[in-house]
Amino acid sequence: MLHKSVLLNETIFAINPQSGGIYVDMTLGAGGHTRKLLEKSAPDGIVIAFDKDEKAISYASETLKREFKDRLILVHDNYSNCLARVREFGFDKVDGAVMDLGLSLDQIKGQDRGFSFLTDGPLDMRMDKRKPLTAEKIVNGWEENELANILRIYGEERFAGRIARNIVRKRPIRSTKELASIVELCIPRHLYKKTHPATRVFQALRIVVNDELESLQKGLTDAIELLKSNGTICVISFHSLEDRVVKNIFREFKQKKELRLINKKPILPSKSEVMSNRRARSAKLRCAVKDNRLN
Ligand SMILES: C[S@@+](CC[C@H](N)C(=O)[O-])C[C@H]1O[C@@H](n2cnc3c(N)ncnc32)[C@H](O)[C@@H]1O
Numbered sequence: 001m002l003h004k005s006v007l008l009n010e011t012i013f014a015i016n017p018q019s020g021g022i023y024v025d026m027t028l029g030a031g032g033h034t035r036k037l038l039e040k041s042a043p044d045g046i047v048i049a050f051d052k053d054e055k056a057i058s059y060a061s062e063t064l065k066r067e068f069k070d071r072l073i074l075v076h077d078n079y080s081n082c083l084a085r086v087r088e089f090g091f092d093k094v095d096g097a098v099m100d101l102g103l104s105l106d107q108i109k110g111q112d113r114g115f116s117f118l119t120d121g122p123l124d125m126r127m128d129k130r131k132p133l134t135a136e137k138i139v140n141g142w143e144e145n146e147l148a149n150i151l152r153i154y155g156e157e158r159f160a161g162r163i164a165r166n167i168v169r170k171r172p173i174r175s176t177k178e179l180a181s182i183v184e185l186c187i188p189r190h191l192y193k194k195t196h197p198a199t200r201v202f203q204a205l206r207i208v209v210n211d212e213l214e215s216l217q218k219g220l221t222d223a224i225e226l227l228k229s230n231g232t233i234c235v236i237s238f239h240s241l242e243d244r245v246v247k248n249i250f251r252e253f254k255q256k257k258e259l260r261l262i263n264k265k266p267i268l269p270s271k272s273e274v275m276s277n278r279r280a281r282s283a284k285l286r287c288a289v290k291d292n293r294l295n
Contacts, residue, residue, distance in 0.1 A: 001059060003104040005032025006280045010267050011098055011234045014287040017041035021095040024086060024226065025049040026079035026219060029104035031060050037098070038068045047072050048086055048094075050079045052128040052210075053107065078128070080218040086226055093228040099220065102238045103127075103206075105279065115206060117180035117198045123173065125202075125209045135205045139179060144168045154213075154241065155204030162186045163201060176202075203239065216245050224253055227290040232262070234287045246286050253288070262287040 011033060017023060017040035025034040028051040037047045049072065051057050057076045065072050075085050079099070086094065107127065108115050114124035114135060123136035138147070144164045151160035163186045173179050180198040187197040207213060223233055237243040243266070253259035266284035274281045 001030035001104070001106050002109060003030035003032065003106055004277045004279070005030070005036075006100065006277065006283045007236050007267065007269055007273070007285045008032055008036060010269075010285055011100075011236065011287075012036045012040060014234050014262060014285075015096040015098065015232050017045055017096065019044055021045045022091050022093075023047045024082060024094050024097040024223065026082060026097060026099040026223060027051065027101065028056050028060055028074070029100065030056070030106060031064050033098050033100055034060070034072065035064060037096075038064070038071055041071075045071065046091075048075060048089060048091070049073070050075045050077055050082060050085070052076070052078045053104075054129060055106070055110075056104065078215055078219070080215040080222070082219060083222040083225060094226050094231060095228055096232045097223040097227065097234070099216075099223065099233075099235045101212075101216065101236060101242050114176050115202070117176050117196060117202055120175050120177040123176060123179060123205075125206050127210050131209075133209055135209050136174070138205060138208060139167060140172050150208050151201055151204045153204070154207040155200035156241070157200040157204065159186050207241070213241060213245055216242060217249070220246065220249050224249070224259065224288075224290065229290055231290045232287060233259075233290075234285060236283050236285050238282050238284075243284050243286075250286060250288050258291055259288045260291050262289060 017037050019041055021041045023037045025047055028034055028049040034047050034049045054076060057074050060074055073089055077085055103115055107113055111119050111121045114121045123139055125135040147167060148160045148164035151157040151163055163183055166182050166186050170182050183198040183201045235246045237246055250259060250261060266286050269280040269283050
């Protein structure tokens with residue numbers, strides 16, 4: 001796997017895994033956080049790891065599962081089902097939970113996945129291949145105003161209307177590069193910032209295809225519900241829409257006196273981490289502890 005874990009030490013420090021503990025990794029990916037949770041909770045800590053991408057689960061079955069055996073439970077499912085799934089395995093509460101949102105580098109680089117405008121590929125963008133909605137169906141099938149809406153809401157794209165109009169005009173659009181070049185023509189050159197002009201459009205499509213913000217809302221709420229008293233939740237987000245959901249849910253639970261925030265401001269990666277892993281540059285880690293006064 002190509003993926004390099006982000007904010008790994010900071011997350012594990014906050015969770016402080018112990019032998020005998022039970023932990024949930026809501027986003028297995030290449031297994032970096034899961035591995036550290038297992039190592040630090042040796043010899044008998046348990047990790048229940050979710051991923052809705054079949055490739056992440058099969059990679060971990062051949063690597064981590066062989067090494068850690070019964071201490072690792074792999075679940076091929078949306079983390080928004082964590083409450084029921086964790087209880088299915090006989091655990092009522094857990095000592096800690098980690099969410100490392102977004103995509104793994106293996107998904108971004110996978111040519112058949114369609115997540116990147118840097119390589120040409122089909123307009124797919126599904127993390128879970130069992131789901132029917134693809135980016136292609138949205139790009140070629142949705143009404144112009146629906147397209148403009150999602151670009152505005154989930155991409156915070158200023159030129160949403162213009163881009164939607166041109167997408168509809170140029171249909172059918174079959175590949176990531178084709179879509180990226182249509183978007184490029186809709187955004188004035190002098191407004192190109194550090195990021196590629198198609199970044200926000202791809203972000204919006206990905207969020208809709210994978211129902212990302214709804215899943216986050218439900219998954220995070222249920223993960224907090226699953227925590228034992230003094231259990232810790234850590235969430236790493238990569239853009240402002242995700243971070244806003246995390247901040248609001250943490251605030252809501254804090255007001256109900258069910259969570260204590262470990263840090264008011266999010267923890268950011270060090271300069272050296274950003275130098276060695278560009279993907280870390282937009283990461284933000286928020287950590288909170290289940291308040292024991294109510295448990
Ligand atoms: C950034 S990667 C995790 C990387 C991992 N922490 C590591 O260190 O290797 C995010 C993973 O979460 C998965 N994912 C995203 N949303 C999900 C959801 N709602 N349910 C389950 N898995 C999800 C993605 O498929 C991806 O594999």
